[in-house]
Amino acid sequence: MKSAPFTYHAPRTLGEALVLKRELGDQARVLAGGQSLMPLMHLRLATPAHLIDINRIDELNYIRTADGHLVIGALTRQMEAMSSVVVAEKSPLLKETIGLVGHAQIRHRGTIAGSVAHADPSAEIPATLLAMGGELVARSASDERLVGAADFFLGPFTTALSEDEIITEVRVPVWPEGTGSAFLELSRIYHGFPVVGVAALVHLSDGRIDRAAVALCGMSGTAIRAPGAEQVLVGSEPTVDLVAEAGKAAVAGFDPPGDVHGSGEYRRKVGRAYVRRTLQAAFDRAGGGR
């Protein structure tokens, strides 16, 4: 399966890339890692007339911290983020999540921002970004804006990016000391696309949960928060019954679309079990325990 023809651009600076994106609009797709886009192009499900390859833009490759955020440039490879001590320290959840994405060869080329921009409803990184309250920096030739993850994912493979914008940075707020987090997923084969994945973060104060975030992938047209679960958690003491209740509440409002890997009903069952298990793991790591 070969991709349809396209005109290829390889800008060396961000400025060049943004000018191209403005000129070409939705005629152009951005090529970063290519691990999601190229398979679609090979099936001719994506046939962009132009490809803007950003892999030569070294200025987009960075990992740092800035005002309470972990800040990751758009070209940072998943494998680099996974092995970064900064990421391990500032967002162990992100590190854990990336480790579940595909396999080594995929992570060697795939980028964090690319996974976010692709917005596959089954993908793990968007769910973690959502749970953590992350943001994207979206830049056009004339503008720059910060888009919260909650506002970013609009539908399957559909984001709030305008046709002249490129994600240049992923920003993840660092959660407070003592936060426990976990990402668990059920996938039919090892590190295949998850049927359901859960990202959970919890923080305790005086033995009570003062902050909790739960997000799921594979449960909806996008990665999605589970406010029902979060409401059950905040203010309570972490117990076995609580996490079970949170699991039940998490899926109460969902009507997930089904596919060959699992019907909607199956995803709800798994979602419920996995929210419970992920929260339990998060609590174990927070020292919240039973």
Place this chain on the structure above:
Amino acid sequence: MSDQVHVGVRVNARVYQAEVDARMALVDFLRDHLGLTGTNMGCEQGVCGACTVLVDGISVLSCLMLAVQADGAEVMTVEGLALDGGLHPLQEAFWEKQGLQCGFCTPGMLLRGYEILVENPDPTATEVREKIAGNLCRCTGYQFIIESILEAASRMRAEATSG
């Protein structure tokens, strides 16, 4: 209609310069343009791993990379494992342990094995099993492949200490 680009790349210690279609995948460039047909294509979707090569020492799926993206890079394919006409210890080990049946996944497995052993010359069987999860094999059920990589590790450690 088709966009031509320049690719200058070192593959297995030889430098090539070529003008190719922008959309040409790296795997097709290696196979059809350079005649290095050792790298196989199993799915063109980034799932099977048969097309694995090393680009600047890192394993990638050559079906998902454009040839032009390898411009300026160093690529190693299976043909580069044993440039002197002999067999690399990995190839010897796969032969010894029958780590192949049809051979189609083998070039990708060899290069992934190569990378695994560069990262860690003394992996456990469990670690090797996990690390080859991105390379499908339909013939062997993986067991003898794992044994082969461990055997290669052992031979290479012995060579390193004796040499």
Place this chain on the structure above:
Amino acid sequence: MTAPAIREHPTETKWVGKSIRRVEDPKFLRGRGGYIANRALPGMLHAALVRSPYAHARIKRIDVEAARALPGVVAVVTGRDAAELCDPLPDFGPDPSKHTWRLLANDKVRYVGEGVAAVVAENRYVAEDACSLIEIDYEELPPIVDPEGALESGSPLVHDALGSNIAYERAFRFGEVAGVFDSADVVVEDRLRWHRSGGQPLEPVGAIASYDPATGMMTIWENSLTFTSYIFMLANTLKIPSNKLDVIPVPAGGSFGSKLWAVKPAAIAGMLSKLIGRPVQYMEDRADALSNNDHDGSDRIYYVQLAATRDGRITGLKLRTIDDYGAYIQFGVGHHGNALAQVTGPYRIEAVEYTVQAVLTNKCQQGAYRGFGSEVNNWMVERMVDLLARELGMDRREIRRKNFIQPDQFPYFIPTGNVYDSGDYEAVLDKALAMADWDHWQREKVRLREEEGRYIGIGLCSCQERSVFSATEFWFWFDEPAAPVTSMPESVTLSVDALGNITATLYSCAFWGNSPETMVAQLVAEEFDVDPYSVNVVYAGTNQGLPATGPGGSRFTVMIAGAIEGASTKIKKKAFEIAAHLLEASADDLEWHDGGIQVKGSPDARKALGEVAIMAHLFKHSLPAEIESGLEASQVFDHPYTTMPSDDRSSLGVFYPFMGHACHVAVVEVDPETGMVDFLKYVAVHDCGTLVNPRSLEGHMVGGIAQGIGTALLEEFVYDENGDFQSGNFLNYLIPTSMDVPEVDCGHHVTPSPYTPYGIKGGGEGGRMMAPAVIPAAIEDALEPFGARIRELPATPERVLAAIEAAQG
């Protein structure tokens, strides 16, 4: 024909039985294996196909003008063009004139993925560009997707000419079925469902055809070549004289049956090359292979009953099976021949009723997949034996022991008429149980449930693995078969050159990833005391070839062993005559020893094979007058043990005589909240008779088990209720990774065949013939507290949950 003579096997062998490194491997290790995609001819063009997006539709209009006009495109061929250029494809189905199979869909498409048009261009990229420019108007027709729905008259017809979607239907009865069921103490019954999956080797099918208009010769290289005596049918399809076709085999990157008879790609390439007058390569890619490989595995529903005495002796098996063949039925119901070869498993069941209903639907057709329909039978029988054990409160090991055919009963004829040549089923069971430490895991099962709330299960299966099919299983379905063929040989030519170096020529695409070259090298080494790595194994095409059936039905090693034995005997006879002349002795006073011929008792009076060979090649006048120059021999080895079915088909005769056997024990953990299954232990003990290269066979065991795990848990070609194909990529069709399969503890037992060289039996399919039987047994054992019954494969997590719910509700 009666049974062959019972053979005496050598007590010691030098090469047979040794796990030598494979002679095939160096080229593959270097990336120079010579796969079809790596070959190029000067001026070669590339083909791509447009495929139907609809399950069932009339083709109203095809406009190829834009495609033809694209620079780089050389030709575009529609189904209508193809129907003029070529005749239908070879079809061994029940009624080929009414379920006609063509290279490209002509008037209507019958499944998603059916080829509709072919483009030939300078390269595959341009060919696919042109494909997307072809405009096709379809008139959608209602599809028939449900196999039981296909039984109903009034269901949409896949082939209008057939008038029905039931391509074949027949009930066979062997033994006193009615009596056995009437008098049974216990009858257990169930409805079982096995969904289709397929071999999906990493290398798809591909062919390069080169038609020479000057000579009229068509040469086709392909990674599939079997049943070479039937290749004239491909010539007929291509409308060329049968002696102007040469099909040359190249190594296949895996097959598992899917390259058993891949005539369509060869025909497509041939058609295009003949049209254009230049070589054309047609490589299926993964999308082609998933939707359109013409070798989907069995897709069956069973309504089955087992009759038994109250102390657990199984007396009868009665079943009706509906098999969904998809849109075409190229092999007829040969898949059920594979089942009937071992329909009663390893058990002394005396009465069998087997009703098969082969239906057509709007899906890709079936072909061969490792087991070719017998693995499904294994699963069905073992599901029922477990059900019976549960019903009677009997231990699953004991019920099997009680019913096993005993070692002193071989050769054992099962009710269908086929023979099991040898076996020792209890020894295999005992070994597997010991290796698995059955009692330990029974205790662990209890302990882990009580202490940790975990659900562990242990599964057990004892099943047959038949090998070496005869021709009769393709036609004994009919009382008056159109072509009751009886030839199914394998051939070899051994050539000893002037320096005594040996070349072995094979005549089929023997290499699928099995180890045919190593088998040949070891067998030839055994005969001639040469270094196996010194034997050169080459392949010849059909035009200069001898009849060869190729791999499939685990037959290759046994058959090539027979061929090598025959050819070696001929060579040695001539060598003895020459040596006798040179040594001035009588041939009767000579013996073969260590690579040469010597006078018995006088080792100094000796001629090495090389010395004989050079004389044979160069010194005609030094030889006895009647001896021709040269030293080579061919052997066409026909199937050594085939008997004809009776006229009334109360016996199908012997058609799959060399019967291996295996016992698998699997320990799994099931998560009852999600239905996910993990492996804790896996033991496999196989008895495939004498092993030529034990390591190689073990590799096939483990690989087959991995595929069996795929079949049992992961792999399914899914068609929705509209016939839309849902499994068109590897994200949906799930192939097990290294982390999805356990480490397998392999054990071997050897009961040699009395009828084959060295006692070899085939064994390449065995792993996949067992794993699907043992895994649902283990899952069911884990879910015993829920009373769940696993009736359907693959046992996806969702189906496992449904089984729990069904048991509870």
